[in-house]
Amino acid sequence: MSPLRIVVIAVLLYLAYRMITGGRKDKKPEENTNSDSRSELPVEDILMEDPICNSLVPKQQAIHLQHDGSTVYFCSEECCNKFIAQQGENR
Numbered sequence: 001m002s003p004l005r006i007v008v009i010a011v012l013l014y015l016a017y018r019m020i021t022g023g024r025k026d027k028k029p030e031e032n033t034n035s036d037s038r039s040e041l042p043v044e045d046i047l048m049e050d051p052i053c054n055s056l057v058p059k060q061q062a063i064h065l066q067h068d069g070s071t072v073y074f075c076s077e078e079c080c081n082k083f084i085a086q087q088g089e090n091r
């Protein structure tokens with residue numbers, strides 16, 4: 001057997017290995033799409049408006065503050081602190 005044939009066989013074995021492992025990787029995105037459909041829960045879809053910067057924030061990620069019996073949502077602690085400061089100025 002010539003050295004060139006050994007190299008060709010090695011490359012073919014490597015490509016076959018890549019195809020097998022590549023086939024396994026193709027199955028994982030399907031699992032991810034399944035988990036994506038699970039993440040379509042109503043809680044994550046709810047967007048709350050930040051009264052300070054007027055940006056829409058997903059309710060789960062928002063910083064929430066109890067204010068006058070209702071909950072106010074903010075994109076960041078910075079906006080929350082600004083809101084608290086504004087309330088203090090009004091009083």
Ligand SMILES: [Zn+2]
Nearest residue numbers: 050053075079
């Ligand atoms: Zn904000």
